Amino acid sequence: MKTIFAESVPGRGSRFIESDAPTAAQMLPGELLRAKPPRLPECSELDVVRHFTGLSSLNYSVDANFYPLGSCTMKYNPKFTEYVAGLPGFARLHPLLAQLGQGASQTQGALRCLYDAEMLLREITGMEAFTFQPMAGANGEFTGVSLMAAYHRSKGRKRGRMLIPDSAHGTNPASAALAGLEIVNVESRDGMVAPEALAAHMAEYGDDVVGLMMTCPNTLGLMETHLPEIVETLRKTDALLYYDGANMNAVLGKMRVGDAGFDVVHLNLHKTFATPHGGGGPGSGPVGVSARLEPFLPGPRVAVRRDGSFYLNNNLPQSIGSIGPFYGSFAVVVKALAYMLRLGGEGLERVAEYAVLNANYLKKRLEDVLDIPFARLCAHEFVASAPQGLRALDIAKALLDRGFHAPTIYFPLIVKECLMAEPTETESKQTLDAYVEALKETVALGKNNPEALTMAPRRTPVRRLDETAAARRMTLTDDME
Amino acid sequence: MPFIPHTPQEVEEMLAVVGVRSLDELFADIPPQMRSRRFKLPRGQSEAAVCAFFEDMAAADKTDLVSFLGAGYYAHNIPKAVDAIVGRSEFYTAYTPYQAECSQGTLQAIFEFQTAVSRLLEMDCANASVYDGGTAMFEAAMMAVRSTRRHTLVVDEAVNPIWRGMLTTYCAGLAVNIKTVPQRKGLSDKQALCAALDRDCAAVIVQNPNFFGFIEDYTSVFAKAGELKAFGIISVYPVMQAVLKTPGEMNAAVAVAEGQSLGQPLNFGGPYLGLMACKKEHIRQFPGRIVGRATDLDGKTGYVLTLQAREQHIRRAKATSNICSNQALCALRALVHMSLLGPEGLARQAEHNMHLTRQAVKQLTALKGVELLNNAPYGNEVALCLPEPAEQIVNALIAKGFAAGLPVGRYYPDMENILLLACTEVNRAEHIAMLAGAMGGLL
Numbered sequence: 031m032k033t034i035f036a037e038s039v040p041g042r043g044s045r046f047i048e049s050d051a052p053t054a055a056q057m058l059p060g061e062l063l064r065a066k067p068p069r070l071p072e073c074s075e076l077d078v079v080r081h082f083t084g085l086s087s088l089n090y091s092v093d094a095n096f097y098p099l100g101s102c103t104m105k106y107n108p109k110f111t112e113y114v115a116g117l118p119g120f121a122r123l124h125p126l127l128a129q130l131g132q133g134a135s136q137t138q139g140a141l142r143c144l145y146d147a148e149m150l151l152r153e154i155t156g157m158e159a160f161t162f163q164p165m166a167g168a169n170g171e172f173t174g175v176s177l178m179a180a181y182h183r184s185k186g187r188k189r190g191r192m193l194i195p196d197s198a199h200g201t202n203p204a205s206a207a208l209a210g211l212e213i214v215n216v217e218s219r220d221g222m223v224a225p226e227a228l229a230a231h232m233a234e235y236g237d238d239v240v241g242l243m244m245t246c247p248n249t250l251g252l253m254e255t256h257l258p259e260i261v262e263t264l265r266k267t268d269a270l271l272y273y274d275g276a277n278m279n280a281v282l283g284k285m286r287v288g289d290a291g292f293d294v295v296h297l298n299l300h301k302t303f304a305t306p307h308g309g310g311g312p313g314s315g316p317v318g319v320s321a322r323l324e325p326f327l328p329g330p331r332v333a334v335r336r337d338g339s340f341y342l343n344n345n346l347p348q349s350i351g352s353i354g355p356f357y358g359s360f361a362v363v364v365k366a367l368a369y370m371l372r373l374g375g376e377g378l379e380r381v382a383e384y385a386v387l388n389a390n391y392l393k394k395r396l397e398d399v400l401d402i403p404f405a406r407l408c409a410h411e412f413v414a415s416a417p418q419g420l421r422a423l424d425i426a427k428a429l430l431d432r433g434f435h436a437p438t439i440y441f442p443l444i445v446k447e448c449l450m451a452e453p454t455e456t457e458s459k460q461t462l463d464a465y466v467e468a469l470k471e472t473v474a475l476g477k478n479n480p481e482a483l484t485m486a487p488r489r490t491p492v493r494r495l496d497e498t499a500a501a502r503r504m505t506l507t508d509d510m511e
Numbered sequence: 512m513p514f515i516p517h518t519p520q521e522v523e524e525m526l527a528v529v530g531v532r533s534l535d536e537l538f539a540d541i542p543p544q545m546r547s548r549r550f551k552l553p554r555g556q557s558e559a560a561v562c563a564f565f566e567d568m569a570a571a572d573k574t575d576l577v578s579f580l581g582a583g584y585y586a587h588n589i590p591k592a593v594d595a596i597v598g599r600s601e602f603y604t605a606y607t608p609y610q611a612e613c614s615q616g617t618l619q620a621i622f623e624f625q626t627a628v629s630r631l632l633e634m635d636c637a638n639a640s641v642y643d644g645g646t647a648m649f650e651a652a653m654m655a656v657r658s659t660r661r662h663t664l665v666v667d668e669a670v671n672p673i674w675r676g677m678l679t680t681y682c683a684g685l686a687v688n689i690k691t692v693p694q695r696k697g698l699s700d701k702q703a704l705c706a707a708l709d710r711d712c713a714a715v716i717v718q719n720p721n722f723f724g725f726i727e728d729y730t731s732v733f734a735k736a737g738e739l740k741a742f743g744i745i746s747v748y749p750v751m752q753a754v755l756k757t758p759g760e761m762n763a764a765v766a767v768a769e770g771q772s773l774g775q776p777l778n779f780g781g782p783y784l785g786l787m788a789c790k791k792e793h794i795r796q797f798p799g800r801i802v803g804r805a806t807d808l809d810g811k812t813g814y815v816l817t818l819q820a821r822e823q824h825i826r827r828a829k830a831t832s833n834i835c836s837n838q839a840l841c842a843l844r845a846l847v848h849m850s851l852l853g854p855e856g857l858a859r860q861a862e863h864n865m866h867l868t869r870q871a872v873k874q875l876t877a878l879k880g881v882e883l884l885n886n887a888p889y890g891n892e893v894a895l896c897l898p899e900p901a902e903q904i905v906n907a908l909i910a911k912g913f914a915a916g917l918p919v920g921r922y923y924p925d926m927e928n929i930l931l932l933a934c935t936e937v938n939r940a941e942h943i944a945m946l947a948g949a950m951g952g953l954l
Contacts, residue, residue, distance in 0.1 A: 031615075034623050034850050046590055046852050047859040047936065051866035054754035054858065058865075058888050062726050064757050067854040068631045075592055078850045082620070086601035089616035093600040106514055107604055110558045116594075116776075119569025124580045125780035126917055127573075131909035139571030140779045153552055165642035165781065168823070168835040172681075179684055204823035204833035210684035213828045253540035283550045284538045290545040304514075306600075308840030309617035310607035310639070310800065312782030328680070351680030355584075355645050355673050356780030368565060372513055374555030383534040384515050387522070390529040390537060407531075407540055430613050435606070441824070458516040459525060485808075490612035492813035497611075500805035500817050504794065506636040507626040511804070 031088070034081050035508045038071040044078075088491040089309070090435050096461050098392075100411045100438035100450025101199065101249060103279050103301035108372070111305065111365035120364060125356035129330075134341050141340035144332045144357055147367040154370075154378065155275075155295055156288025157318030162358030163328045167276060170296030170315025171205035171243075173328065173353050177294060177319060178241050178270045179209060180326040180350050185268075191235050193242040193269075195223050197250060197442045199276060202243045211240060218444065221250040221404055225259055232263055241270035241293070247280050247409035249442040251389065251450070261291040270294065270323075278302040279454065280386060280410035283379030293320045302381075303366035314362035328353045384455035385410040388462060392453050395466045399473055400449065411452035413445045420476045422447040424483035427494065428475070431487040432468040513555065577942045578914035579871070581892045581933025582722070583644065583671045584783075585750070585772050587860070588936055590851045593774045597844050607836065611805075611815045617839060618814035621802040624846040631752055631849070632766045633759025634788035639800035639837040640845075644769025645677035647785030648716065648746055650832055651765040652678065652687075654789070654796040655714035655742035657831070662687050664714055665707045669694035669721035670746065672922035674769075678716075687713075697723035697884045697894045697929075705735040714742035714764075720751060723919075723931065724868075724892035725885060730761045737762065742793075749773050749786065749845075750864070751890045753857035758788070765789045774848025775841055784838035784845060795821065798832030860936060864891035867934035867943065874947040875932075878954055884929055892933035894919065897954075901930040904953055911949045 054063055071078070090097070097104035115121075119139060128137040148160045164170035175192065182189045192206040195216045203213045214235060217227040223244070232239065242264055247253045254260065264271055273287040273295040279302045287295045299305050299314040307313075319327060329349045330342040370378065386409055393402060393412040400414035416422045426436030426449070438450040453462055476483040487493060505511050517525075522534070531537060538546075556564075578586060597603065601616060608614030608621075621639045628637035641647050652664050664682075666675060668691050675691070682689060690712075692703045699717060708715055715736045720726045733743030742764040747755070750772045758766035768786040775783055789797060795818075803817030823830040852860065868891045875881050880898030897904055901918035908915045920927030934943070 031619065033619070033626070034846075035626060043853045043855050044590070044851050046588075046856045047863055049859050049863035049866070049936075051859070051863045054862050054865065057862070057869065058726065058754075062728060062756055062888055063754055064633070064752075064760060067858060068633075068753060070627055070630060070852075070854045070857065071850045072853045072855075073850055075590070075851060078847065079592055079596060081850075082596045082847060083599070085616040085619055086596075086599045087616065088614075088619070089601045089605045090610075090613035091601045092604040092606075095613075097606060099606060102606060104606055107600075108514060110562055112598070114562055114565035114569075117565060117569035119572040119574055121776035121778055122574045122586065123572050123779040124578060124586065124777050124914070125584065126580050126582055127576070127578070127914055128779075130580075130914060130917075131906050136573040136576065136909065136914075137779070139568035142571070143565075143568055150552060153550070156548070165646070166834075166836045168833045169642060169646075172833055176680070176684060200822075200824040200827045200830070201833050201835050203828035204826070204830045207828040207830075208681075208833045210686070255540060255542060257545055258542050281538075281541070284547060285541050285545050286547045286550070289548045306603045306840075307606050308603050308838075309605040309614070309620075309843070310839035311836035312642075312784075312838045312841055313836050314782075350683065352645075352673070352676045353680060354781065355643055355677065355783075358780065359782040360779040361776075362782060364565070368561050371553070371556055371561045371564065372558060375550055375552030377513060377555045378552065379550065380512060380515060383537065384517060386537045387517075387525055387529070387534060390531075391525045394528050394530070407529075407537060409540075426610070427612065430610065435613065436610050456514050456516070459521045487612050491615045492612055492811055493807040493809055495611050495805040495807045495813045495815050497805065497815050497817065500803040500815050501820075503803070504817070505804040506794075506801060506817070507622070507629045509626065509629065510636065 031084055033508055034071045037073055037077055037081055040072055042072045042074055044075045095433060095435050096457060096465060097435040098437045098451040098453050100452045101276060103452060103454055105304055105454035106456040107304050107306040108369060111368045114368045115361040115364040128342055138340055141332050143364055143367055145334060145340055147363050150370050151316060151318060155318050156286030157295060158321045159324045159327060160316050160318045161327045162316045162363050163354040164315040164317055165354050165359055166313040167296060167298040167315040168201040168205055170317045171201055172208055173317045174272055174294040174296050175206050175209040176350050177323050177326045181323055182240060189238050189240045191238045192240050193231055196444055197248050198243060198245055199274060202274060221252045222254055222256060223260060225256050228260060228263055236267055239267060239269040241272055243272040243274060245274040245277060247277050250413050251408040251411040252404060253409055257290060276301060280382055282382040284382050288320060293323055299362055299366040304369045305362050305365040312359050312362055314359040326350050381455050388453040388455060388457060392451060392462050396469060399470050411450060413448050413450045415445060416447040416449060417473055422449050425449060425472055428472040428483050428486040429468060431489045434465055434468055576912055576914045577945060579916045579932045579934060580914045582917045582931055583769050584777060585933060585935050586777060586937045587772055589774050592851055593844055593847045596847050597840060602843060603840055608816060615813055618802050620843050620846060622814050624842045625802060627846055627849050628786050628788050631749060632788045633757035634766050635791040636794060637788040638797055639802060640842040641785040641787060641799050641834060642838060643783045643785045645674040647767035647787050648674050649678050649681045650798045651744045651767050651787060652714055654765060654793060656687060658793060658796050659713045659741060661711055661713040663690055663712045664716060665690050665692060665704060665712050667692055667699050667704060667717045669699045669723060670716060670718040671722045698725055698887055699727055701732055704732050708735055708739055708741060710739055712739060712741045714744050716744045718746040720748060720890045723884060723894040724889045725887045726755060726890055728756055733762045750857060751861050754861045764793060770845050773845035775844055782838060782841055784841035796831060799834045800837045864935050867938055868893055870940060871932060871934055871943045874943055878951050880954060895930045895932060897928045897930055900927045907953050908949055913946055913949055915946060
């Protein structure tokens with residue numbers, strides 16, 4: 031499709047603003063003004079609507095396609111949550127209004143939503159307090175790591191290392207590095223953190239270890255069965271335990287990270303709590319902490335008075351400061367709260383049960399189609415390798431032609447030709463069965479006629495794109511060619 | 512069961528395939544001492560009941576105040592067509608476009624967004640957006656630190672204190688030293704900014720219009736930074752940027768912005784988006800997602816995520832940033848908004864709002880003891896000096912139905928009488944007269 035800039039016709043416009051104001055040149059000195067107007071599209075409203083409607087038709091989406099994307103929890107996004115988040119009483123609310131006047135009286139509804147959401151997440155995770163400031167999962171990781179570092183600093187300790195399993199999401203080491211920490215890679219064995227590897231690292235670095243960042247169930251979709259020992263090992267030097275909540279969908283109601291001994295958790299509201307991914311954002315990555323880390327949380331924090339009214343507490347002398355400009359991605363939090371209220375405790379626990387049921391069912395049905403390395407129950411997702419002679423990439427691309435989004439491929443890095451699938455609880459048995467048939471067909475086709483796979487996809491709006499040439503040519507705007 | 516399609520019979524069939532007897536047996540791998548001790552949550556409610564709850568909550572917020580609040584975040588009219596397009600679930604229920612062949616809608620939109628941002632700021636290239644204006648400023652500063660291998664940032668005190676606060680938090684664990692150069696009566700002290708720069712400085716960070724609403728030309732500051740091989744970083748307000756001298760014209764190395772004013776509702780603080788644009792020579796240090804044009808096997812034009820070798824999922828601890836998502840849907844909103852307004856619409860919006868602000872200044876400075884903090888040029892926001900602490904006046908006006916602006920004393924302790932006031936197209940001329948009347952009654 032042509033770009034919107036190529037659709038532009040000089041002199042055309044939508045005249046959204048009707049004004050008889052003087053021109054900028056009549057109000058400001060000429061040397062402060064730009065020489066030429068910005069070359070933005072000049073289009074009618076219909077031009078714009080038609081262009082973007084056309085673009086939308088080039089996307090796969092959860093509303094149209096099954097997305098078995100491991101680690102991403104692409105569940106259905108209920109429509110009513112869009113409605114409630116868009117209510118004018120929220121959408122038009124200026125964040126600084128809560129900081130004017132006596133006691134935030136103008137924004138009681140919005141503050142109550144934040145407060146209620148925090149209370150529910152506390153009960154869900156067993157943590158003592160939450161901040162909604164982090165604007166995505168990785169931003170939550172950075173926040174959590176900063177809180178851990180602040181805890182040790184408050185004890186007068188200078189610690190500089192973070193332990194991270196080799197199966198972790200790439201954001202874990204990147205977030206810890208961004209907070210100025212050195213990364214110690216913890217090796218896994220049979221998909222689990224190897225207790226002896228952990229013990230060896232603790233023996234070597236002991237008092238320099240800030241903590242361990244765990245994903246549990248891990249990115250192989252396996253529950254860490256050594257968890258109690260891991261917790262105990264870390265406790266010996268007062269090292270802290272971080273829980274990457276990306277996989278929370280697997281344990282809702284079954285395991286509470288606070289009860290299990292974790293000090294920090296970040297949640298991805300856009301995964302577990304069904305807020306839409308938006309093609310890559312906005313997300314929301316609230317962080318929960320145990321009592322000993324609560325004093326370091328970013329501020330301001332929503333608090334409640336005896337009379338039941340809400341206010342913003344800025345009296346947080348040990349706070350790490352502000353991670354975001356205000357109170358987080360409020361509209362995303364509202365959607366997640368709506369989802370939690372709709373499901374209730376029973377419904378949330380059911381999410382984990384059916385997510386894990388769907389994953390295990392799919393895994394079992396694919397046992398004779400793909401190479402599945404761990405013959406035990408999985409959690410909400412599982413890893414598989416492409417059968418001998420086939421590449422994960424080619425299988426993924428061939429699935430696109432059959433109307434399915436590809437599973438996550440080549441992650442985690444420790445599994446060869448990895449295809450990682452997470453069906454989520456919102457998919458029906460019929461969809462899973464159809465996906466199994468599509469994978470069977472694809473693998474059979476690949477074995478008989480390998481080229482048919484390497485040339486896929488053929489039915490998508492474009493075929494395979496030359497990424498290497500694109501990186502070399504670096505055409506990043508319409509003006510760079 | 513809401514959002515779970517399984518019938519009891521299907522559950523039985525599926526459990527049999529898996530080889531377990533009950534759903535709970537699927538969780539046998541969780542060590543017993545790790546199982547939940549409690550899970551006391553309220554019962555689920557009907558969709559209608561949940562909607563009614565939120566309708567009540569939204570009604571408890573006072574959105575009918577006549578508001579002149581800004582401070583980097585502005586109430587604007589957003590074309591309804593933005594909601595219609597962004598409300599298409601082909602956009603909002605899609606995933607990050609790693610599988611390019613089935614994500615061309617999102618990818619081309621981001622490419623167009625990058626083009627629009629680059630043109631608005633007159634920079635070579637832009638990324639797919641970051642979380643907000645504050646994180647954009649931090650990421651720009653980190654580009655400078657990595658590229659120069661220097662560890663001092665010179666920051667103008669007239670930069671939004673909300674973003675300076677975030678910069679301090681994000682730099683806490685890093686060996687980065689922030690040197691803040693005091694503003695003078697709401698203006699940047701350009702001489703002092705130049706004097707603070709030396710060969711240990713990674714970057715100088717300024718904002719235009721600055722936090723107090725005043726407009727300046729930072730060409731000389733960036734020239735000095737350039738001599739010392741430091742980065743010139745500028746944060747701008749996208750609407751005013753339609754008419755103001757651009758970061759490109761001032762020769763900035765990196766330009767950033769809070770993109771909220773481009774089609775995002777205020778939403779009580781988010782989600783918003785951060786715009787980032789830079790000169791081509793700094794592209795390898797650019798954080799976050801970037802989309803590039805490519806060709807497919809048939810020679811057809813398409814778009815891909817490119818330069819991924821910088822990113823966390825490849826480089827892990829050595830990535831340019833930990834950033835994983837962008838604000839894709841917010842970026843789409845910004846792009847559609849800019850496309851609907853066009854260059855003329857965006858400039859008229861800036862001019863209309865500047866004009867309203869001049870009317871407000873005229874009427875308010877006619878009150879006894881109220882004057883402009885400075886006679887320097889300003890845009891649609893301005894700092895007024897009141898005869899009493901601004902906090903008191905603002906609080907008293909809240910009761911009369913006005914959010915008169917932001918008292919800046921909380922950020923600048925010796926400026927407790929200063930009120931920061933912004934006008935946008937949601938304000939009508941009679942609102943200004945009403946505010947002047949109400950404020951006059953208090954002074």
